[in-house]
Amino acid sequence: MSSEDVAQARERVIESMEQSAEVYGLSRSAGRIYGVLYFAEEPLSIPTLVEATGYAKSTVSNVTRKLSRLGLIHRRSSDGGGRRVRFEAEREVWFIIQDVFQQYIDREIQASLRTLQRAEGQLPAEGRSHEAERIQDLRDTYEDLQEIVALTSGLSVSELREALEAYE
Amino acid sequence: MSSEDVAQARERVIESMEQSAEVYGLSRSAGRIYGVLYFAEEPLSIPTLVEATGYAKSTVSNVTRKLSRLGLIHRRSSDGGGRRVRFEAEREVWFIIQDVFQQYIDREIQASLRTLQRAEGQLPAEGRSHEAERIQDLRDTYEDLQEIVALTSGLSVSELREALEAYE
DNA sequence: TCGTTTGTTCGAGATGAACCGAACAAAGTG
DNA sequence: CACTTTGTTCGGTTCATCTCGAACAAACGA
Secondary structure: OHHHHHHHHHHHHHHHHHHHHHHOOOOHHHHHHHHHHHHOOOOEEHHHHHHHHOOOHHHHHHHHHHHHHHOOEEEEOOOOOOOOOEEEEOOOHHHHHHHHHHHHHHHHHHHHHHHHHHHHHHOOOOOOOHHHHHHHHHHHHHHHHHHHHHHHOOOOHHHHHHHHHHOO | OHHHHHHHHHHHHHHHHHHHHHHOOOOHHHHHHHHHHHHOOOOEEHHHHHHHHOOOHHHHHHHHHHHHHHOOEEEEOOOOOOOOOEEEEOOOHHHHHHHHHHHHHHHHHHHHHHHHHHHHHHOOOOOOOHHHHHHHHHHHHHHHHHHHHHHHOOOOHHHHHHHHHHOO
16 A cells, blocks of 8 residues: 555654754654644644644643744644634745754854853953953854854855855 | 952853853753863863862763763873873864764754655655655755755854855 | 772762643634 | 633643762772
8 A cells, every 4th residue: 555655654754853853952742743744735723733643732732832933833823714723834944944043043142142242341451361362262253153143044055055065 | 359350250151151051952060061171271180170160070970971972072181191081172162063063963964864765765656645745855955954064064164154255 | 908099880869841631711603 | 601622721740861979990109
């Protein structure tokens, strides 16, 4: 039966997404729910997801909210006129990665930069201690990183690849 | 006292590293131990780190091993002739990020690609199901990602910034 | 050789996250 | 107005991780 093959292939990919979710700091349930939505042909409601994944209703509710906030899935409310909330996967994986970068890494970079600048302001100006040099090294790198994130945030995956290949 | 200011600034930066460590999937102790080593003027032994951080010897032992494996710090054994193991921080933060990419993200990409290729091989050739298209979309993106990681792995942070700024 | 220092490994306690089931609120349907 | 369906929130359980202290192994020094 080829439909069984299709189902098995689909299941394997979803299992791989469960694994990937852990690497990206998400739960396994988040990976599975995203996977089911990724292959779905239409937006799915929470009861449908409960049946498709086997997770409890509360788990699906919490995970879908988290995934929505991160931009991995989208709420399609007031679709068929019902009050049912339906979810659709963002299938452009590159967008997801960019968003995660924006929301995790960039926030982290900015918080670190703030701390570093405050620390530098506290240091005596003349002494030029080796701590001051170390802190300035950190700040330089983080500013480069911030700039790189900003530069890549507007590029598609093929544009980024092109930019890197052109530089040789 | 300006030396107190220096110590306080150093402490703030180390606290920021504790925070960052959590974002990168490491423990707070890992952030602090790396921070102490980052500001140290010479490689430090485990007892010294115990005194400087307040963590137990076993914790320092486990964390230094993990940080060494990840490439964030380096073992400097047989340095002064003694059998003391001494650790030195890798201060090029960009190297660290590249290593993390190499060891975490790239491995993850390759594992996913393997799964996707196996899943594609299992699908019936004629049917051209919508699952097949979805899986192929995923594979295309992951191959682009793999290529991007490969292209950036040899570049310094300023080269990467230059490459992106040149593409406009 | 015996004691000391250094580093690793083991088991235990504490902390936090994931997940579940139940209770609850809101809105549609008879 | 009941009744059902949907979605959120809350408390509890389970499980992994962090950290500690103690026991142990290896090597150095007196």
